[in-house]
Amino acid sequence: MLITKRVEFSASHVCRSPLLSDRENEEFFGLAANPHGHGHNYAIEVTVEGNPDPVTGMVVDLKKLKDVINRKVVDIYDHRFLNHEVPPFDRIVPTAENIAIDVWQRLAPHLTKEYGRLHAVRVFETPDLYVDYFGDAA
């Protein structure tokens, strides 16, 4: 069974790759390359997989899962300029793809057996654009 917890945060970022020239960055990233940055209302959906516990009838305690996501991700990302304030985005471009990988890496070590198995991280950059990451194995 899959269970999904959704959280939201707001942050600014700029999409420029040091591997590209200024002209290439503007060509690839368009408005998102504006060096002053711009913001989004992001949403993250964390999906875990497991079977309902025979006693509690729950796969995971959603309050506990929410607390982990808030502590390890939302508190760190919310109302920040990702490139300047949240490593590793001082070194890698904070695209939605890289944010999904970073969320996975921040959560995975803390999601012990009682949280089920981490199945997917979905990052909405806008309501119309989102990415899904399933860990390295997928």
Place this chain on the structure above:
Amino acid sequence: MIRVTRKYRFSASHRLHAAVLSDEENRELYGKCDNPYGHGHNYEIAVSARGPLDPRTARVLDPAVLDRLVQEQVLRPFDHRNLNEEIPEFRGSVPTTENLANEIFRRLEAHWKSTFPADGPALEKISIAETPRNIFEVSEIHGQA
């Protein structure tokens, strides 16, 4: 591998009426959807592509490139149109949302290779909501479109 999904919207009218069935059978089968004057929906489509991260841009694809493809192949021909009258593929088939999903997938797949690099993203699936309560998903073309 990472999956990227982008949502788009268009509005169109259609009539569900199968030429091989009698008028009575059509009314029985399709109900209100068989109204000879047609009726409309606000469709929402979600296009999902799966691929590796481009090491230079840290993205699976350029959303602007996908936007152009969907705009040219789907939104421009379908938006504010009568699907039965104005889309050649529906002259001979019923524009159910199943057939519409197949047709949108076919159009995107036909132009995918000329739009994205060979080692880039693959078209994984599309889903189409005829209304917020009726949603159809295809990852390959099913049956007779």
